[in-house]
Amino acid sequence: RIYRYQTHDYAFSSNERLLHALGGNDFTRLLNQTIDEAMQKAGFSHKFINEVVCPAMRVNYGQGVNINGFVGAVSLAGVESGLWSVKGGNKLVCTGLIYASKAEVIPGTVLSIEPKIRPRPTGEPLKLYQVTYNTTSGLTGDTYDIVVVAAPLSRKMADITFKNFDPPVPEFPNPYHQTVTTLVHGRLNASFFGYRDPSAFRFGAIFTTENPKLFINSLGVVSPVEDGGAEGKLPLRSAVWKVFSKEVLTKEQLNLLFSSYDSIKVKKWLAYPRYSPPEKCPPVVLHDNIYYLNGIERAASAMEMSAIAAKNAALLAYHRWYGNADKIDQEDLYEKLKTEL
Numbered sequence: 275r276i277y278r279y280q281t282h283d284y285a286f287s288s289n290e291r292l293l294h295a296l297g298g299n300d301f302t303r304l305l306n307q308t309i310d311e312a313m314q315k316a317g318f319s320h321k322f323i324n325e326v327v328c329p330a331m332r333v334n335y336g337q338g339v340n341i342n343g344f345v346g347a348v349s350l351a352g353v354e355s356g357l358w359s360v361k362g363g364n365k366l367v368c369t370g371l372i373y374a375s376k377a378e379v380i381p382g383t384v385l386s387i388e389p390k391i392r393p394r395p396t397g398e399p400l401k402l403y404q405v406t407y408n409t410t411s412g413l414t415g416d417t418y419d420i421v422v423v424a425a426p427l428s429r430k431m432a433d434i435t436f437k438n439f440d441p442p443v444p445e446f447p448n449p450y451h452q453t454v455t456t457l458v459h460g461r462l463n464a465s466f467f468g469y470r471d472p473s474a475f476r477f478g479a480i481f482t483t484e485n486p487k488l489f490i491n492s493l494g495v496v497s498p499v500e501d502g503g504a505e506g507k508l509p510l511r512s513a514v515w516k517v518f519s520k521e522v523l524t525k526e527q528l529n530l531l532f533s534s535y536d537s538i539k540v541k542k543w544l545a546y547p548r549y550s551p552p553e554k555c556p557p558v559v560l561h562d563n564i565y566y567l568n569g570i571e572r573a574a575s576a577m578e579m580s581a582i583a584a585k586n587a588a589l590l591a592y593h594r595w596y597g598n599a600d601k602i603d604q605e606d607l608y609e610k611l612k613t614e615l
Contacts, residue, residue: 275608276582282611285589285602289555289570292586293344295607301344305573306552309346310339329481333492333518335575336453338484341549345574352576364577382409387421387564388437401562420563420591424584426450426571427556430544439561446556448572450544456517457496458528460535472533489527491518512536546575558587565591 275296286292293301304312309331313323327350328339334349335341341349360366372379388404406415425432427446436443464475479494496514517523517531522540549572556569570583593601604610 278611279607280582280585280589282607283589283593283601284604284607285586285593286558287590287603288558289573289583291603292570292582293573295605304343304347305555307343308340308551309343309349312343312346313339324483328483329492332484333481335546335549336451336491336518336520337549340551342551342553342573344553345549348574348576348579367577380407380409382407382414384432384434385413386435386437389439389561390417392417403564420565420595422565422567422584422587422591423560424567424580426544426568427566436560443560443564446569448556449548451546451548452520452542453491453545454519454522455541455543456519456523456528457539457541458515458517458532458535459512459537460515460532461512462493462515463529463531463533466530489519489521489523490531491520493517493531547571558583558590559594563591563595 464472469475565587
């Protein structure tokens with residue numbers, strides 16, 4: 275539904291309102307219960323939840339079935355077949371959007387944002403924002419009418435200082451969950467997974483259940499986009515394996531997983547929020563004309579969610595700037611648009 279609403283230029287002033295427009299109270303209720311509780315209420319067994327749902331949560335969000343029900347549903351959608359991939363990597367989505375928008379890109383790190391008032395030629399006050407950022411040329415900045423923050427606001431992420439705001443812009447104590455990605459070019463040790471005969475081991479993806487003895491969340495073969503049918507199939511020779519874990523794997527652990535390997539790449543990253551319902555999403559509007567995209571990650575962190583949040587913020591900023599109140603926070607849009615057509 276959201277794509278239809280956004281095609282008709284409707285926007286929402288909060289993440290909760292956006293979710294409510296999509297699925298009513300059922301969607302917002304999912305933020306206040308775990309995926310475990312939601313699945314049990316839907317009639318699924320503990321065995322199914324522990325052995326099917328939990329592994330999906332661990333591979334997609336590095337957490338168990340205590341994450342909120344909405345992100346849990348997003349996670350389950352992510353393990354279905356027929357998903358799309360971006361040839362060349364997801365980063366091309368960003369570069370493609372920048373190119374299409376003809377935006378001027380200033381490489382640098384934003385340090386602070388501060389409200390400023392400048393007189394118009396008519397003498398009326400003009401509200402602006404002074405954005406200070408660090409570039410290779412040193413400390414610099416500029417003033418802007420509208421600011422959109424598209425990075426998680428926390429000390430470990432986008433550490434932006436909001437200066438001299440009245441009332442002050444609140445801090446959001448939203449911890450992010452660390453996931454360690456290890457890319458290994460090598461041959462998997464089938465005996466570690468209970469197969470004495472390596473030729474009998476034909477899996478290209480392995481998910482795990484909650485078990486304190488396990489030191490990985492998942493591992494799977496990384497296949498080029500062109501090899502659409504190869505995903506999840508075990509190659510005959512060495513391959514590139516992607517391992518997700520909570521901590522950096524030791525040499526001993528790598529030797530347990532792989533019978534041989536010749537190259538390793540390790541990346542620690544704060545991949546997504548640490549989910550713990552009930553969830554409270556940060557506001558979309560931080561100040562008069564400052565908008566925050568990443569609050570939607572508290573509902574669910576995904577590329578699609580970020581794209582929805584970005585378009586919503588763009589529409590919201592436009593409508594608030596031009597006073598189009600009839601395009602903001604409208605109820606019953608589904609029925610309204612259906613009758614219009």
